Amino acid sequence: MRCIAEEFGLSLHDLKTKRRYKNIVLPRQIAMYLSRELTDLSLPEIGVFFGGKDHTTVLYSYNKIKEELKSNESLKNQITKVIKVIQQ
Numbered sequence: 001m002r003c004i005a006e007e008f009g010l011s012l013h014d015l016k017t018k019r020r021y022k023n024i025v026l027p028r029q030i031a032m033y034l035s036r037e038l039t040d041l042s043l044p045e046i047g048v049f050f051g052g053k054d055h056t057t058v059l060y061s062y063n064k065i066k067e068e069l070k071s072n073e074s075l076k077n078q079i080t081k082v083i084k085v086i087q088q
Contacts, residue, residue, distance in 0.1 A: 001049070003085050004031040007078070016051035030079060032058050033065035038086065 003011050008027040015028050028050065035046045036058070041057035043062075050058070069076050 001031050001035075003082050004028075004034070007082055007085075016049075020049065029061035029065050030075075030082070032061040034079070034086070035084065036062045038083070 001012055004010075004027050005015055008023070010024060010027055015025050015031055017024070032046055032050060032053075035041060035049065036043070039046075041049075043058045046058045047053040047055050059070055065075075065079075068078070
C-alpha cells in the first residue's frame, strides 16, 4: 500500500477511505490487485487492510485491473515499476 500511495502521491489514509474520487479509485484497485498477486492473503483479509472493504470489492478490483492490463501498456509499466520497488 505504501508503494502505491507514494507512486500516486496519496496517503495511506486515502487508500483506506470510502471516498470514490477518480484519483483514489485506480490506485486503490491497483493496490488490491497487487495484494492478491503478491501475498497469500484471502479476499476478506485484503478487504480488512483497505478499511473494511467487502471481499466482493476486492475481487472486483482484482478482476478489473487484470483485464485492464491486457490492453493498457501504460498501466502495465506502472505496475511493473511498483513491483520492482516492492521487491527491493
